Amino acid sequence: MVSKLALGFPLLSDADASRAIRPYGVWHDERGGIARPAVVIVGPGGDECFRWVARDFADRIAEDDVVAAVAALGLPPVRQAPPAAGTPEPGDTAMPVRALEPYFRGARFAAVAMGMRHPQVKADADAYVAEMDRYREAARTLRH
C-alpha cells in the first residue's frame, strides 16, 4: 500500500495488537476487536505530547487539528524529498477518483438529514457534515 499510494511514511503492522495498540490504550472491543482510529504525537524527548482517540471506528480527527498540534511543538521545519511516484494497483473494490466527490456528497446529505430528524445527534451530524466538506474539497483537488 505504501507504493500503491506513494506514501511518504512507513506503515507498521501490529497484527496482534500487543506491541502498540494495547500499550497506547487504543484497543476497542467492538466488531471483533480493532484499534480505534487515533493520533499520538511523541515529542523529540520521547514524551507523548498530544493524543486523540476516536470514540469508535467512524471518528476521524480533523487534519487542521493535527497540523496545529505539530506546529505547537515549535520544531524547525524538516525538508523531506517527496515520495517516489508509485504505480497504481487498484484492487477490485477501489473507487475511481471521479467517484469520490459524489460519494462524500451523498454521505454529507445523509448526515444533514440525520441531524434534522434527530436533534439529539445534531452536533455530531454537523461535525460529520464539516468532515465531508473537507473530503469533498480534497477530492476536487485530486488529479483525475
Next chain:
Amino acid sequence: MTDASAERTIVTAPDFTLTDQSGAGWTLSDHRDAAVLLVFYRGDW
C-alpha cells in the same frame, strides 16, 4: 471527537518495535531526534 476516558497526562510514550511494509523493524526510540506522529488505523481493505 475525543474519548474522555482516553485523556491522560503527559507520559513517556511506550517504546515498541514493529515491522514495516518491507519487513524491516522500526523502533520508536530510534527516532528521539525528531517528533513522531503515530496514526493508528485499522489497516487496508
